[in-house]
Amino acid sequence: MAVTVEERIGKLREQIRYHNHRYHVLDDPEVPDAEYDRLVRELRALEDEHPSLVTPDSPTQRVGDTPVSAFGTVEHRLPMLSLDNAFGEEELRDFHRRIVERLDLGESAADLEYAAEPKLDGAAVSVMYESGRLVRAATRGDGTTGEDITHNVRTIDSVPLTLRGAAYPDLLEVRGEVFMPKEGFETYNRRAAEAGEKTFVNPRNAAAGSLRQLDPRLTAARPLDMYVYSVGVVEGGELPDTHSDTLLRLAEWGLKTCPDSDVVAGVEGCLGYYGRIGARRSTLPYEIDGVVYKVNSLRLQRDLGFVSRAPRWAIAHKYPAQEEMTVVKGVEFQVGRTGALTPVARLDPVFVGGVTVSNATLHNIDELHRKDVRRGDTVIIRRAGDVIPEVVSVVKSRRPRGARAVQLPVRCPVCDSRVVREEDEAVARCTGGLFCSAQRIESLKHFVSRKAMDIDGLGAKVIEQLVTLDRVKTPADLFSLTGEELLELERMGEKSVENLLAAVEKARSTTLPRFLYALGIRDVGEATAQSLARHFGGFDALANATEEALQAVPDVGPVVARRIVEFFAEPHNTAVIVELRARGVEWPETEPAATPPEAGPLTGMTVVLTGTLSSMTRDEAKQKIIDMGGKVTGSVSKRTKYVVHGDKAGSKLSKAEELGVETLDEAAFLDLLSRS
Ligand code: IVH
Numbered sequence: 266m267a268v269t270v271e272e273r274i275g276k277l278r279e280q281i282r283y284h285n286h287r288y289h290v291l292d293d294p295e296v297p298d299a300e301y302d303r304l305v306r307e308l309r310a311l312e313d314e315h316p317s318l319v320t321p322d323s324p325t326q327r328v329g330d331t332p333v334s335a336f337g338t339v340e341h342r343l344p345m346l347s348l349d350n351a352f353g354e355e356e357l358r359d360f361h362r363r364i365v366e367r368l369d370l371g372e373s374a375a376d377l378e379y380a381a382e383p384k385l386d387g388a389a390v391s392v393m394y395e396s397g398r399l400v401r402a403a404t405r406g407d408g409t410t411g412e413d414i415t416h417n418v419r420t421i422d423s424v425p426l427t428l429r430g431a432a433y434p435d436l437l438e439v440r441g442e443v444f445m446p447k448e449g450f451e452t453y454n455r456r457a458a459e460a461g462e463k464t465f466v467n468p469r470n471a472a473a474g475s476l477r478q479l480d481p482r483l484t485a486a487r488p489l490d491m492y493v494y495s496v497g498v499v500e501g502g503e504l505p506d507t508h509s510d511t512l513l514r515l516a517e518w519g520l521k522t523c524p525d526s527d528v529v530a531g532v533e534g535c536l537g538y539y540g541r542i543g544a545r546r547s548t549l550p551y552e553i554d555g556v557v558y559k560v561n562s563l564r565l566q567r568d569l570g571f572v573s574r575a576p577r578w579a580i581a582h583k584y585p586a587q588e589e590m591t592v593v594k595g596v597e598f599q600v601g602r603t604g605a606l607t608p609v610a611r612l613d614p615v616f617v618g619g620v621t622v623s624n625a626t627l628h629n630i631d632e633l634h635r636k637d638v639r640r641g642d643t644v645i646i647r648r649a650g651d652v653i654p655e656v657v658s659v660v661k662s663r664r665p666r667g668a669r670a671v672q673l674p675v676r677c678p679v680c681d682s683r684v685v686r687e688e689d690e691a692v693a694r695c696t697g698g699l700f701c702s703a704q705r706i707e708s709l710k711h712f713v714s715r716k717a718m719d720i721d722g723l724g725a726k727v728i729e730q731l732v733t734l735d736r737v738k739t740p741a742d743l744f745s746l747t748g749e750e751l752l753e754l755e756r757m758g759e760k761s762v763e764n765l766l767a768a769v770e771k772a773r774s775t776t777l778p779r780f781l782y783a784l785g786i787r788d789v790g791e792a793t794a795q796s797l798a799r800h801f802g803g804f805d806a807l808a809n810a811t812e813e814a815l816q817a818v819p820d821v822g823p824v825v826a827r828r829i830v831e832f833f834a835e836p837h838n839t840a841v842i843v844e845l846r847a848r849g850v851e852w853p854e855t856e857p858a859a860t861p862p863e864a865g866p867l868t869g870m871t872v873v874l875t876g877t878l879s880s881m882t883r884d885e886a887k888q889k890i891i892d893m894g895g896k897v898t899g900s901v902s903k904r905t906k907y908v909v910h911g912d913k914a915g916s917k918l919s920k921a922e923e924l925g926v927e928t929l930d931e932a933a934f935l936d937l938l939s940r941s
Contacts, residue, residue: 270311274318277308281324282427282519289423290521322398322426327419332480337413339403343497345391345440346408347574348384348557348581354536357558360580361532364560367569367577375531378561380508381538382494382526384581386552387444387472391497392418394437397428397518404476408574414476418443420485429519434502439520441493445471446550449488452919466645466657467588468552490551492523507561525549528561539582546584547649555583584619587649588657591615591622593642596633596671600679602707603787604694608633608671610644610656618648625654629691630673639668679703699739699837706732708785712740716791717783718772722765730754740783741844744769773849777804780852784842786832788825792887792897796820797829802857808833808842820896866940867895870906873921876914878931889938901926909934 268276284301288294294301305325312319319326351357365374389405402418403411418424421443428437445453445468453471454464465471475487493515496504504511512522525545529538535558542549542556560566560578569577592613598606608627615622625646627633638644638656643663648654673693677684682697699705709728713720720743731737736750746769751762775783781804782794789797800818801807807829815826832838872890874883874897881889886909887897901908901920908921908928921928929937 270315271318274308274311274315277304277311278323280304281308282425282429285324285422286425286429286519290425290516290519324426327422327426328485329416329419329481332482333416334479336477336479338406339391339401339411339413341391341403341406341409341411341497342438344408344574345389345405345411345497346571346576348579349575350555351580351582357535357539357580357582358532361535364569364578368565375533377531378507379529379531379535379558380512380526380561381529381535382523382557382559383542383549383551383553384555384557384583385442385444385492385494385523386467386469386554387442388469388476389440390414390418390443390476390491391438391440392424392493393498394428394433394439396435397431397433399424399426412477416481417476417478417484418491420481421489421491423521424491425519427519430517432502433518434499434504436498436500437502437518438497438499439493439515440495440497441491441520443472443476443489443491444468444551445475445488446490447552448550448916448919449490450552451916452923453488456923491521493520494523494557504563506563508559508563508566509561511563529558535582543584547652553584554586555581557581585616587618588645588647589615589617590643590645590660593638593640593644595640596627596638598674598678600677600695600701600703600707602704602711602785604677604697604701604704605692606630606673606677606684606695610638612644612646615646617646617654620648622646622648622654625656627656630686630693631691633671637670639664639670641665641668677701677703702732705738709737709740709743711785712783713743713772714783717779718775719768719779720765720772721768722761723768726756727754727765739841739844741841741848744773744845744848744850773851775850775852777852777854780804780850781807784832784838787828789829793820793825796891799858803854804852806857808839819891819894865892865894866937867893867906870895871898871904872896873898873901873905873908873917874911875908875917876911878909878911878934880931880935886934893938907934907937 281301281304284294284296284304288301308323309325312323312325349360351360361374365377370377391403391405391411392399393401399419400415401413402415403413405411419426447468450465450468450471457464465474471487472489475484475489478484494512495508496511496515505514509526509528512526516522525542527538529535539556542553546553558580560569566576566578571577594611594613597609597611599609600606608630610625610627612623612625627636627638636656636659638659641664643660645657645660646654647657673686674684676682677695677697680695680697680701680703682695682701684693684695686693695701695704697704699708706728709732710725712718713723713728723743728737731754737743746766748762748766751757751765752759777798778791778794781789781797782791796818797807801810810829812823812826812830815821815829816823867890872895874886878886890897895906898905901917901924903924903926905921905924905926908917908926910918910928911931918928
């Protein structure tokens with residue numbers, strides 16, 4: 266029987282909605298993107314031919330093309346409440362105690378069920394469905410009156426335009442948080458920065474700002490998502506009698522709920538949940554500022570009721586803030602191992618992200634100037650997870666009069682040598698080399714570090730003392746340290762001296778790659794040191810190699826080759842090496858690798874690895890790529906040949922897609938390997 270246009274359109278819409286739900290709500294797509302695109306194209310074509318059949322709930326109608334001139338207002342029929350906060354365990358216990366007393370729970374207090382959820386850091390939104398169709402979306406506003414943002418919320422792919430199934434209430438208001446996932450936030454900001462456009466300070470501002478666009482096409486271009494966490498008005502239908510079952514029901518109707526919610530028992534259960542989510546906070550794909558506990562039984566919720574603007578049956582348990590304000594006492598320049606000057610803001614100590622922070626890096630001089638941090642400025646400091654604290658921005662309105670911009674010093678703040686900045690380089694450097702005690706200290710720290718000579722027990726404090734006393738001028742001096750002089754140092758007792766001497770002794774027998782890496786030749790990292798050692802076999806062949814010969818080593822380009830030659834041409838470098846060998850530092854030498862690897866399928870190509878592969882470790886994958894003649898680097902650029910992605914691949918994958926670089930999943934990568 267012939268299918269009518271109406272029937273075909275209906276069928277296509279149904280299929281597209283199904284796949285939308287799989288993709289955007291369940292994160293579990295069933296068909297490849299190309300198949301989905303075909304369905305959408307067919308539907309669009311039919312709707313173009315038959316404009317009278319277009320309906321507002323058609324999946325093609327998410328993004329309207331007419332900006333609104335102003336936001337209308339929406340009265341919330343039930344007020345949108347806020348939550349009280351608990352800033353520590355005591356305040357949480359007080360909350361639980363109040364509930365137990367009010368409900369007269371007695372013995373069963375420890376069993377009281379709470380629904381526990383992450384407290385998402387975005388914008389609260391109400392979405393109204395009439396007969397299963399999205400008719401209105403609004404901001405929270407002052408809780409009574411919000412702004413009509415229907416045109417923008419419709420563009421969020423995970424918000425269904427029509428509910429699934431049939432058993433939903435005639436009128437259903439759902440409430441939840443619109444947010445920008447961390448990855449989308451980073452990609453968005455990177456692109457905006459590249460295009461010279463305004464970037465967002467954090468995902469919360471990004472979400473709120475995106476919802477307040479008059480032109481829905483702008484909102485549609487923002488990577489927004491929404492998790493539903495409660496209901497408002499419900500008419501003509503029944504809901505379950507616990508909060509957690511209500512969320513499950515909402516999910517059945519196609520709404521997206523947070524996958525990290527749980528049901529816990531009593532205050533101890535709450536604390537356990539707080540700890541579990543806290544441990545995952547920095548790796549969750551979305552930003553949170555706490556968790557929320559809600560008495561799970563809706564009957565008990567009704568018994569407890571409200572005080573002013575917040576329910577008695579729920580509380581937000583906050584994590585330490587990841588952003589705080591403080592004042593810059595000064596901006597100083599730190600000198601690194603290679604002489605690079607890094608501007609550092611010295612701060613009035615501030616408690617942020619669970620620790621007290623008194624310094625924040627500004628990375629380099631361009632960053633310093635871009636953020637324009639000055640002495641006396643009030644700044645926002647951010648410390649998320651284990652990431653080093655950074656200055657997010659300056660609160661310009663609080664800048665003291667007469668505060669002057671920070672200039673790059675002309676002379677090294679440590680040794681007074683000249684500071685130079687090579688053209689095209691973001692970094693400025695002290696030219697003092699090992700004359701500069703800062704560079705000496707940093708070089709020694711590198712020399713003894715785990716992946717280099719691995720001298721355990723020689724910490725920063727000991728090195729600083731040895732350099733300041735002028736007892737250690739070069740790494741070779743480390744091998745003539747005596748027990749007596751080490752005992753003189755602060756923080757060094759008999760046992761630590763004994764351990765340190767044993768570690769020095771052990772380090773005398775090392776390997777060529779470790780030794781090369783320990784020398785700290787600029788741009789010669791661990792991997793390059795390994796390639797050099799494999800290629801030349803022995804130290805002298807390498808030290809005497811020409812730039813040309815060096816460039817035959819996989820991984821070594823013209824810049825690195827020049828740095829190696831320059832390093833060995835410097836008499837004080839060779840003198841230190843001679844001395845190290847005289848003090849007994851040695852390593853086994855091997856035959857040079859016969860010939861450079863045969864031209865393999867990846868010769869001359871650069872590959873980036875991201876995420877976890879299930880069939881091999883990162884190092885094994887790297888070795889296989891090198892064996893095939895390829896080179897592995899850490900960042901994706903237009904010159905990257907392939908991005909190999911495993912599980913939990915991050916921004917490198919999106920970067921590849923953005924640049925049009927070919928991506929290989931694990932199966933495709935294994936296939937490539939099998940062809941070698
Ligand atoms: S429940 C009556 N659950 O926190 C309870 N709120 O200060 C109303 N929020 O405006 C809110 N995640 O924007 C609830 N899982 C969650 C939440 C959550 C974030 C926000 C919401 C609200 C604010 C309350």
